[in-house]
Amino acid sequence: MQAKVLVNTLNMDRETWLAMRSKGIGGSDVAALAGLSKWKSPVQVYLEKTGLLQKEDVQSDAAYFGNILEDIVAKEFSLRTGLKVQRRNAILQHPEYPWMLANVDRLIVGERVGLECKTTSEYNKKEWEGDEIPAAYLLQCQHYMAVTGYEAWWIAVLIGGNKFVYKKVERDEDIIHYITTIEKDFWQEHVEKQEPPMFDGTEASGELLKQMYPDALKDSFVSLGQQAELLIEARNQVEAELKALEKQKAEYENKLKAMLGENEAGGTEKYTITWKSVTSKRIDSKKLQQEMPEIYAKYVKESSSRRFAIK
Numbered sequence: 001m002q003a004k005v006l007v008n009t010l011n012m013d014r015e016t017w018l019a020m021r022s023k024g025i026g027g028s029d030v031a032a033l034a035g036l037s038k039w040k041s042p043v044q045v046y047l048e049k050t051g052l053l054q055k056e057d058v059q060s061d062a063a064y065f066g067n068i069l070e071d072i073v074a075k076e077f078s079l080r081t082g083l084k085v086q087r088r089n090a091i092l093q094h095p096e097y098p099w100m101l102a103n104v105d106r107l108i109v110g111e112r113v114g115l116e117c118k119t120t121s122e123y124n125k126k127e128w129e130g131d132e133i134p135a136a137y138l139l140q141c142q143h144y145m146a147v148t149g150y151e152a153w154w155i156a157v158l159i160g161g162n163k164f165v166y167k168k169v170e171r172d173e174d175i176i177h178y179i180t181t182i183e184k185d186f187w188q189e190h191v192e193k194q195e196p197p198m199f200d201g202t203e204a205s206g207e208l209l210k211q212m213y214p215d216a217l218k219d220s221f222v223s224l225g226q227q228a229e230l231l232i233e234a235r236n237q238v239e240a241e242l243k244a245l246e247k248q249k250a251e252y253e254n255k256l257k258a259m260l261g262e263n264e265a266g267g268t269e270k271y272t273i274t275w276k277s278v279t280s281k282r283i284d285s286k287k288l289q290q291e292m293p294e295i296y297a298k299y300v301k302e303s304s305s306r307r308f309a310i311k
Contacts, residue, residue, distance in 0.1 A: 001149035003092040006101060010089040020091055022049050024101035025183045027116075027143045031136035032204070033182050041204040042186065042197045049191050053212070066119045069158060073117035074106050077156040077166055084109040094147045097180065099187040102147035112150045116141055122160030133167060139179060141169040146176045216306055232310055 007020050025033070025045075032040040047053030074085050085106040094100035106115040118137065120128075127134045133155060141153035156166040190197050199205045257275055260266050265274045289296040 003148045004095050006091045006093040008090050024099040026101050026103060027140040030139045030143045030179055033186050034139060036135045037204060039204055041200055041202050041208060043199050044208045046190050046196050069119050070105060070117045073156050073158050076164055077115060085115055092147055100147050100183055102144045104144055114144055114150055114153045116155045118157040120157055120159055125159050128157060128159060128165050142172060142175045143179055145171045146180055
């Protein structure tokens with residue numbers, strides 16, 4: 001199997017590149033569809049692919065420097081492995097499933113193998129210990145292998161600017177079947193039919209809702225119907241269970257505190273427990289407003305948000 005070339009990206013401007021990526025599902029979308037992304041939900045992918053939510057052409061610092069350092073990561077990978085890499089200036093397309101796209105970082109010369117280049121923070125170093133690879137990136141590599149038909153994919157990452165790790169991901173037909181299935185279902189059942197998937201409980205869904213509906217129309221009211229009542233009852237049941245679990249958690253913690261007594265720390269063979277004295281200082285904003293209203297008004301910061309409640 002050999003991938004098709006959807007479009008050549010050499011000298012393509014970023015706006016056109018983003019528009020072409022919306023014509024299918026790319027490697028960075030797969031984790032969201034599998035429910036494994038911290039940054040994106042399936043409904044956000046749907047809105048981007050249907051043009052209902054324009055993807056801002058503004059890169060975060062992390063994304064910007066990731067692009068800048070991509071070439072350095074690729075060169076370092078070549079130095080350490082002796083493997084020659086080359087760019088593939090194209091958006092590739094699965095020959096059977098046209099909605100499966102791949103914009104790969106590098107390909108290994110003379111082999112049916114690719115390379116994904118990453119940079120990450122020192123805070124994420126544990127995700128790369130031993131044989132570990134973050135699930136989102138593992139799916140991304142398998143997606144690229146699904147599109148290209150390649151046998152394996154290297155992934156190289158610069159951690160914290162001073163630690164270099166590279167690992168090989170072998171082609172896994174079970175994973176490829178899984179991601180092909182969820183991508184096919186998403187594209188045919190949602191994008192083509194213009195039927196959005198449901199919002200889920202991820203942080204990404206919550207942030208997207210804030211972005212889509214930042215302000216409430218004052219004194220507006222809408223009748224929601226039976227489906228909303230079912231959701232409310234399910235939420236109330238979960239809330240009751242959480243309260244019971246929080247109470248049980250507090251009971252266990254109080255028993256451990258009693259064991260510590262006046263000691264700051266204690267431990268077992270597996271765990272260390274601390275109950276430290278902490279001093280904190282906070283501004284009494286209410287008193288400041290009463291006694292020095294001009295200073296309070298000068299430094300107070302107003303923010304707007306929507307408060308969710310059920311009565």
